[in-house]
Amino acid sequence: MIKIETKQLQEGAILAQPVITPLGQPLAPAGSAVTRQLINRMKLYRVEYA
Numbered sequence: 001m002i003k004i005e006t007k008q009l010q011e012g013a014i015l016a017q018p019v020i021t022p023l024g025q026p027l028a029p030a031g032s033a034v035t036r037q038l039i040n041r042m043k044l045y046r047v048e049y050a
Helices: 036-044
Strands: 026-028
Touching: 026 036
Parallel strands: none
Antiparallel strands: none
């Protein structure tokens, strides 16, 4: 599976796998569309890759 840095994500992309915080909390399930809100939340929780 290819991982992409959070700063390289583009709105409208579809997640191939769930986004999980470093502490194991789920942020978004696989198949979700990437939104500006999700990108900001990933930065807030220090998720480096999706």
